[in-house]
Amino acid sequence: MEESYPIRVSQIGLVSVVDVSIGAIIQFGDRAEGSPKLNALAVQRAVDHTKAGSVYFESYPIFDRPLPKLIDPVADAGEDVRIKRVNHCPRINVGCISVVGVGSTSSLLAGNAMRTIAESRIKHIRQYEKTLIPIT
Amino acid sequence: MVNFTVHNCGLTVGNIEILGVSAASMLQIGDSDYVTLYSMFDTPPESVIVGPIAPLPTPEGEEEAVGESPMAG
Known part of the structure:
Protein backbone atom coordinates (compact mmCIF):
# COMPACT_ATOMS: atom_id res chain seq x y z
CA MET A 1 0.00 0.00 0.00
CA GLU A 2 1.29 3.40 -1.01
CA GLU A 3 1.74 6.23 1.48
CA SER A 4 -1.41 8.23 2.24
CA TYR A 5 -1.52 11.81 3.48
CA PRO A 6 -4.36 12.91 5.81
CA ILE A 7 -5.04 16.20 3.97
CA ARG A 8 -3.93 17.90 0.80
CA VAL A 9 -2.49 21.41 0.62
CA SER A 10 -3.25 23.75 -2.29
CA GLN A 11 -0.36 25.61 -3.88
CA ILE A 12 -1.23 28.43 -6.24
CA GLY A 13 1.23 30.62 -8.07
CA LEU A 14 -0.96 33.64 -8.71
CA VAL A 15 -4.59 34.65 -8.15
CA SER A 16 -6.02 37.62 -10.03
CA VAL A 17 -9.56 38.80 -9.24
CA VAL A 18 -11.12 41.97 -10.60
CA ASP A 19 -14.38 42.17 -8.63
CA VAL A 20 -15.86 40.53 -5.51
CA SER A 21 -19.41 41.60 -4.74
CA ILE A 22 -22.79 40.84 -3.13
CA GLY A 23 -22.12 38.09 -0.61
CA ALA A 24 -19.19 36.43 -2.34
CA ILE A 25 -16.28 34.86 -0.47
CA ILE A 26 -12.64 34.59 -1.42
CA GLN A 27 -10.73 32.48 1.05
CA PHE A 28 -7.18 31.25 1.21
CA GLY A 29 -7.04 28.53 3.81
CA ASP A 30 -9.31 25.86 5.26
CA ARG A 31 -12.79 26.31 6.62
CA ALA A 32 -15.20 24.19 8.60
CA GLU A 33 -18.50 25.59 7.49
CA GLY A 34 -19.67 28.41 5.25
CA VAL A 55 -39.74 47.96 -2.93
CA TYR A 56 -40.27 45.22 -0.36
CA PHE A 57 -39.02 41.65 -0.14
CA GLU A 58 -42.38 40.70 1.43
CA SER A 59 -44.16 41.42 -1.86
CA TYR A 60 -42.44 38.58 -3.70
CA PRO A 61 -43.00 34.92 -2.78
CA ILE A 62 -39.56 33.86 -4.09
CA PHE A 63 -38.09 35.07 -0.76
CA ASP A 64 -40.32 32.84 1.42
CA ARG A 65 -40.33 29.77 -0.77
CA PRO A 66 -39.05 26.75 1.13
CA LEU A 67 -35.86 25.17 -0.15
CA PRO A 68 -36.27 21.88 -1.98
CA LYS A 69 -35.74 18.93 0.31
CA LYS A 84 -12.78 6.54 1.55
CA ARG A 85 -10.18 8.93 0.25
CA VAL A 86 -6.55 8.04 -0.30
CA ASN A 87 -4.25 10.99 -0.98
CA HIS A 88 -1.14 9.70 -2.67
CA CYS A 89 0.18 13.23 -3.19
CA PRO A 90 0.05 15.91 -0.44
CA ARG A 91 -0.41 18.86 -2.84
CA ILE A 92 -2.67 20.32 -5.50
CA ASN A 93 -0.69 22.62 -7.75
CA VAL A 94 -2.20 25.37 -9.86
CA GLY A 95 -0.18 27.89 -11.79
CA CYS A 96 -2.37 30.92 -12.35
CA ILE A 97 -6.05 31.63 -11.65
CA SER A 98 -7.67 34.68 -13.18
CA VAL A 99 -11.30 35.49 -12.44
CA VAL A 100 -13.11 38.61 -13.58
CA GLY A 101 -16.07 38.51 -11.20
CA VAL A 102 -17.17 36.64 -8.07
CA GLY A 103 -20.65 37.43 -6.80
CA SER A 104 -24.07 36.32 -5.46
CA THR A 105 -22.95 34.10 -2.55
CA SER A 106 -20.44 32.27 -4.71
CA SER A 107 -17.06 31.38 -3.31
CA LEU A 108 -13.51 31.07 -4.51
CA LEU A 109 -11.73 28.82 -2.04
CA ALA A 110 -8.13 27.75 -2.07
CA GLY A 111 -8.09 25.17 0.68
CA ASN A 112 -10.23 22.48 2.23
CA ALA A 113 -13.82 22.77 3.41
CA MET A 114 -16.06 20.54 5.46
CA ARG A 115 -19.47 21.93 4.58
CA THR A 116 -20.70 24.73 2.33
CA ILE A 117 -24.36 25.74 2.05
CA ALA A 118 -24.86 28.74 -0.23
CA GLU A 119 -28.23 30.25 -1.02
CA SER A 120 -29.05 33.08 -3.41
CA ARG A 121 -32.50 34.41 -4.26
CA ILE A 122 -32.73 37.17 -6.84
CA LYS A 123 -35.95 38.73 -8.11
CA HIS A 124 -35.60 40.92 -11.14
CA ILE A 125 -38.43 43.36 -11.80
CA ARG A 126 -39.05 46.19 -14.21
CA GLN A 127 -41.21 49.13 -13.26
CA TYR A 128 -42.56 51.38 -15.98
CA GLU A 129 -44.18 54.76 -15.85
CA LYS A 130 -47.92 54.34 -15.46
CA THR A 131 -48.64 56.34 -18.61
CA LEU A 132 -46.60 53.93 -20.72
CA ILE A 133 -48.97 51.01 -20.13
CA PRO A 134 -52.28 51.30 -21.99
CA ILE A 135 -55.01 50.23 -19.56
CA THR A 136 -58.30 49.39 -21.23
CA MET B 1 -24.27 0.28 1.19
CA VAL B 2 -21.84 1.38 -1.49
CA ASN B 3 -18.16 1.49 -0.64
CA PHE B 4 -16.53 4.22 -2.69
CA THR B 5 -12.75 4.62 -2.64
CA VAL B 6 -11.10 7.65 -4.24
CA HIS B 7 -7.41 7.65 -5.04
CA ASN B 8 -6.10 11.22 -5.31
CA CYS B 9 -2.87 10.98 -7.26
CA GLY B 10 -0.81 14.00 -8.33
CA LEU B 11 -2.85 16.99 -9.53
CA THR B 12 -1.17 19.83 -11.35
CA VAL B 13 -3.02 22.47 -13.37
CA GLY B 14 -1.42 25.17 -15.49
CA ASN B 15 -3.83 28.08 -15.82
CA ILE B 16 -7.49 28.64 -14.91
CA GLU B 17 -9.27 31.53 -16.62
CA ILE B 18 -12.82 32.31 -15.55
CA LEU B 19 -15.11 35.16 -16.55
CA GLY B 20 -17.51 34.89 -13.66
CA VAL B 21 -18.40 32.80 -10.60
CA SER B 22 -21.96 33.73 -9.70
CA ALA B 23 -25.31 32.77 -8.16
CA ALA B 24 -24.33 30.33 -5.41
CA SER B 25 -21.58 28.62 -7.39
CA MET B 26 -18.17 27.62 -6.18
CA LEU B 27 -14.59 27.41 -7.42
CA GLN B 28 -12.47 25.37 -5.06
CA ILE B 29 -8.88 24.29 -5.18
CA GLY B 30 -8.94 21.71 -2.43
CA ASP B 31 -11.16 19.05 -0.91
CA SER B 32 -14.74 19.28 0.32
CA ASP B 33 -16.97 16.97 2.33
CA TYR B 34 -20.41 18.47 1.67
CA VAL B 35 -21.51 21.13 -0.79
CA THR B 36 -25.11 22.37 -1.08
CA LEU B 37 -25.79 25.26 -3.44
CA TYR B 38 -29.22 26.83 -3.90
CA SER B 39 -30.02 29.53 -6.43
CA MET B 40 -33.40 31.01 -7.29
CA PHE B 41 -33.60 33.60 -10.03
CA ASP B 42 -36.74 35.15 -11.43
CA THR B 43 -36.69 37.60 -14.30
CA PRO B 44 -39.59 39.01 -16.34
CA PRO B 45 -40.04 37.62 -19.84
CA GLU B 46 -38.69 39.88 -22.53
CA SER B 47 -42.20 40.18 -23.99
CA VAL B 48 -43.22 42.65 -21.29
CA ILE B 49 -40.90 45.31 -22.69
CA VAL B 50 -43.05 48.26 -23.63
CA GLY B 51 -41.87 50.06 -26.69
CA PRO B 52 -40.67 49.36 -30.19
CA ILE B 53 -39.90 45.70 -30.82
CA ALA B 54 -37.73 44.09 -33.46
CA PRO B 55 -39.62 44.11 -36.81
CA LEU B 56 -39.93 40.35 -37.23
CA PRO B 57 -42.17 39.01 -40.01
CA THR B 58 -45.10 36.72 -39.17
CA PRO B 59 -44.08 33.06 -39.08
CA GLU B 60 -44.62 30.85 -42.12
CA GLY B 61 -47.93 28.96 -42.12
CA GLU B 62 -49.20 31.18 -39.33
CA GLU B 63 -52.85 31.01 -40.58
CA GLU B 64 -52.97 27.22 -40.19
CA ALA B 65 -51.47 27.16 -36.67
CA VAL B 66 -53.77 25.26 -34.33
CA GLY B 67 -54.71 26.76 -31.00
CA GLU B 68 -53.05 30.12 -31.56
CA SER B 69 -54.70 33.39 -32.35
CA PRO B 70 -53.56 34.82 -35.70
CA MET B 71 -50.81 37.37 -35.30
CA ALA B 72 -51.29 39.15 -38.62
CA GLY B 73 -54.05 41.74 -38.72
Whole structure:
Protein backbone atom coordinates (compact mmCIF):
# COMPACT_ATOMS: atom_id res chain seq x y z
CA MET A 1 0.00 0.00 0.00
CA GLU A 2 1.29 3.40 -1.01
CA GLU A 3 1.74 6.23 1.48
CA SER A 4 -1.41 8.23 2.24
CA TYR A 5 -1.52 11.81 3.48
CA PRO A 6 -4.36 12.91 5.81
CA ILE A 7 -5.04 16.20 3.97
CA ARG A 8 -3.93 17.90 0.80
CA VAL A 9 -2.49 21.41 0.62
CA SER A 10 -3.25 23.75 -2.29
CA GLN A 11 -0.36 25.61 -3.88
CA ILE A 12 -1.23 28.43 -6.24
CA GLY A 13 1.23 30.62 -8.07
CA LEU A 14 -0.96 33.64 -8.71
CA VAL A 15 -4.59 34.65 -8.15
CA SER A 16 -6.02 37.62 -10.03
CA VAL A 17 -9.56 38.80 -9.24
CA VAL A 18 -11.12 41.97 -10.60
CA ASP A 19 -14.38 42.17 -8.63
CA VAL A 20 -15.86 40.53 -5.51
CA SER A 21 -19.41 41.60 -4.74
CA ILE A 22 -22.79 40.84 -3.13
CA GLY A 23 -22.12 38.09 -0.61
CA ALA A 24 -19.19 36.43 -2.34
CA ILE A 25 -16.28 34.86 -0.47
CA ILE A 26 -12.64 34.59 -1.42
CA GLN A 27 -10.73 32.48 1.05
CA PHE A 28 -7.18 31.25 1.21
CA GLY A 29 -7.04 28.53 3.81
CA ASP A 30 -9.31 25.86 5.26
CA ARG A 31 -12.79 26.31 6.62
CA ALA A 32 -15.20 24.19 8.60
CA GLU A 33 -18.50 25.59 7.49
CA GLY A 34 -19.67 28.41 5.25
CA SER A 35 -23.29 29.38 4.70
CA PRO A 36 -23.60 32.61 2.72
CA LYS A 37 -27.13 33.81 1.97
CA LEU A 38 -28.36 36.53 -0.35
CA ASN A 39 -31.79 38.04 -0.95
CA ALA A 40 -31.79 40.63 -3.73
CA LEU A 41 -34.30 42.69 -5.63
CA ALA A 42 -32.92 43.88 -8.94
CA VAL A 43 -35.12 46.80 -9.92
CA GLN A 44 -35.06 48.53 -13.28
CA ARG A 45 -37.13 51.66 -13.20
CA ALA A 46 -38.35 54.24 -15.62
CA VAL A 47 -38.75 56.71 -12.76
CA ASP A 48 -36.00 57.87 -10.41
CA HIS A 49 -35.62 55.82 -7.18
CA THR A 50 -36.16 58.93 -5.05
CA LYS A 51 -39.58 59.49 -6.62
CA ALA A 52 -40.75 55.91 -7.17
CA GLY A 53 -40.56 54.81 -3.51
CA SER A 54 -39.43 51.56 -1.90
CA VAL A 55 -39.74 47.96 -2.93
CA TYR A 56 -40.27 45.22 -0.36
CA PHE A 57 -39.02 41.65 -0.14
CA GLU A 58 -42.38 40.70 1.43
CA SER A 59 -44.16 41.42 -1.86
CA TYR A 60 -42.44 38.58 -3.70
CA PRO A 61 -43.00 34.92 -2.78
CA ILE A 62 -39.56 33.86 -4.09
CA PHE A 63 -38.09 35.07 -0.76
CA ASP A 64 -40.32 32.84 1.42
CA ARG A 65 -40.33 29.77 -0.77
CA PRO A 66 -39.05 26.75 1.13
CA LEU A 67 -35.86 25.17 -0.15
CA PRO A 68 -36.27 21.88 -1.98
CA LYS A 69 -35.74 18.93 0.31
CA LEU A 70 -34.08 15.64 -0.44
CA ILE A 71 -36.25 12.92 1.04
CA ASP A 72 -33.98 9.92 1.41
CA PRO A 73 -34.02 8.13 4.78
CA VAL A 74 -31.14 5.90 3.73
CA ALA A 75 -28.90 8.91 3.05
CA ASP A 76 -30.05 10.63 6.27
CA ALA A 77 -29.02 7.58 8.27
CA GLY A 78 -25.64 7.68 6.50
CA GLU A 79 -26.14 4.21 5.10
CA ASP A 80 -25.97 4.92 1.38
CA VAL A 81 -22.32 5.56 0.45
CA ARG A 82 -19.16 5.14 2.48
CA ILE A 83 -16.44 7.28 0.98
CA LYS A 84 -12.78 6.54 1.55
CA ARG A 85 -10.18 8.93 0.25
CA VAL A 86 -6.55 8.04 -0.30
CA ASN A 87 -4.25 10.99 -0.98
CA HIS A 88 -1.14 9.70 -2.67
CA CYS A 89 0.18 13.23 -3.19
CA PRO A 90 0.05 15.91 -0.44
CA ARG A 91 -0.41 18.86 -2.84
CA ILE A 92 -2.67 20.32 -5.50
CA ASN A 93 -0.69 22.62 -7.75
CA VAL A 94 -2.20 25.37 -9.86
CA GLY A 95 -0.18 27.89 -11.79
CA CYS A 96 -2.37 30.92 -12.35
CA ILE A 97 -6.05 31.63 -11.65
CA SER A 98 -7.67 34.68 -13.18
CA VAL A 99 -11.30 35.49 -12.44
CA VAL A 100 -13.11 38.61 -13.58
CA GLY A 101 -16.07 38.51 -11.20
CA VAL A 102 -17.17 36.64 -8.07
CA GLY A 103 -20.65 37.43 -6.80
CA SER A 104 -24.07 36.32 -5.46
CA THR A 105 -22.95 34.10 -2.55
CA SER A 106 -20.44 32.27 -4.71
CA SER A 107 -17.06 31.38 -3.31
CA LEU A 108 -13.51 31.07 -4.51
CA LEU A 109 -11.73 28.82 -2.04
CA ALA A 110 -8.13 27.75 -2.07
CA GLY A 111 -8.09 25.17 0.68
CA ASN A 112 -10.23 22.48 2.23
CA ALA A 113 -13.82 22.77 3.41
CA MET A 114 -16.06 20.54 5.46
CA ARG A 115 -19.47 21.93 4.58
CA THR A 116 -20.70 24.73 2.33
CA ILE A 117 -24.36 25.74 2.05
CA ALA A 118 -24.86 28.74 -0.23
CA GLU A 119 -28.23 30.25 -1.02
CA SER A 120 -29.05 33.08 -3.41
CA ARG A 121 -32.50 34.41 -4.26
CA ILE A 122 -32.73 37.17 -6.84
CA LYS A 123 -35.95 38.73 -8.11
CA HIS A 124 -35.60 40.92 -11.14
CA ILE A 125 -38.43 43.36 -11.80
CA ARG A 126 -39.05 46.19 -14.21
CA GLN A 127 -41.21 49.13 -13.26
CA TYR A 128 -42.56 51.38 -15.98
CA GLU A 129 -44.18 54.76 -15.85
CA LYS A 130 -47.92 54.34 -15.46
CA THR A 131 -48.64 56.34 -18.61
CA LEU A 132 -46.60 53.93 -20.72
CA ILE A 133 -48.97 51.01 -20.13
CA PRO A 134 -52.28 51.30 -21.99
CA ILE A 135 -55.01 50.23 -19.56
CA THR A 136 -58.30 49.39 -21.23
CA MET B 1 -24.27 0.28 1.19
CA VAL B 2 -21.84 1.38 -1.49
CA ASN B 3 -18.16 1.49 -0.64
CA PHE B 4 -16.53 4.22 -2.69
CA THR B 5 -12.75 4.62 -2.64
CA VAL B 6 -11.10 7.65 -4.24
CA HIS B 7 -7.41 7.65 -5.04
CA ASN B 8 -6.10 11.22 -5.31
CA CYS B 9 -2.87 10.98 -7.26
CA GLY B 10 -0.81 14.00 -8.33
CA LEU B 11 -2.85 16.99 -9.53
CA THR B 12 -1.17 19.83 -11.35
CA VAL B 13 -3.02 22.47 -13.37
CA GLY B 14 -1.42 25.17 -15.49
CA ASN B 15 -3.83 28.08 -15.82
CA ILE B 16 -7.49 28.64 -14.91
CA GLU B 17 -9.27 31.53 -16.62
CA ILE B 18 -12.82 32.31 -15.55
CA LEU B 19 -15.11 35.16 -16.55
CA GLY B 20 -17.51 34.89 -13.66
CA VAL B 21 -18.40 32.80 -10.60
CA SER B 22 -21.96 33.73 -9.70
CA ALA B 23 -25.31 32.77 -8.16
CA ALA B 24 -24.33 30.33 -5.41
CA SER B 25 -21.58 28.62 -7.39
CA MET B 26 -18.17 27.62 -6.18
CA LEU B 27 -14.59 27.41 -7.42
CA GLN B 28 -12.47 25.37 -5.06
CA ILE B 29 -8.88 24.29 -5.18
CA GLY B 30 -8.94 21.71 -2.43
CA ASP B 31 -11.16 19.05 -0.91
CA SER B 32 -14.74 19.28 0.32
CA ASP B 33 -16.97 16.97 2.33
CA TYR B 34 -20.41 18.47 1.67
CA VAL B 35 -21.51 21.13 -0.79
CA THR B 36 -25.11 22.37 -1.08
CA LEU B 37 -25.79 25.26 -3.44
CA TYR B 38 -29.22 26.83 -3.90
CA SER B 39 -30.02 29.53 -6.43
CA MET B 40 -33.40 31.01 -7.29
CA PHE B 41 -33.60 33.60 -10.03
CA ASP B 42 -36.74 35.15 -11.43
CA THR B 43 -36.69 37.60 -14.30
CA PRO B 44 -39.59 39.01 -16.34
CA PRO B 45 -40.04 37.62 -19.84
CA GLU B 46 -38.69 39.88 -22.53
CA SER B 47 -42.20 40.18 -23.99
CA VAL B 48 -43.22 42.65 -21.29
CA ILE B 49 -40.90 45.31 -22.69
CA VAL B 50 -43.05 48.26 -23.63
CA GLY B 51 -41.87 50.06 -26.69
CA PRO B 52 -40.67 49.36 -30.19
CA ILE B 53 -39.90 45.70 -30.82
CA ALA B 54 -37.73 44.09 -33.46
CA PRO B 55 -39.62 44.11 -36.81
CA LEU B 56 -39.93 40.35 -37.23
CA PRO B 57 -42.17 39.01 -40.01
CA THR B 58 -45.10 36.72 -39.17
CA PRO B 59 -44.08 33.06 -39.08
CA GLU B 60 -44.62 30.85 -42.12
CA GLY B 61 -47.93 28.96 -42.12
CA GLU B 62 -49.20 31.18 -39.33
CA GLU B 63 -52.85 31.01 -40.58
CA GLU B 64 -52.97 27.22 -40.19
CA ALA B 65 -51.47 27.16 -36.67
CA VAL B 66 -53.77 25.26 -34.33
CA GLY B 67 -54.71 26.76 -31.00
CA GLU B 68 -53.05 30.12 -31.56
CA SER B 69 -54.70 33.39 -32.35
CA PRO B 70 -53.56 34.82 -35.70
CA MET B 71 -50.81 37.37 -35.30
CA ALA B 72 -51.29 39.15 -38.62
CA GLY B 73 -54.05 41.74 -38.72
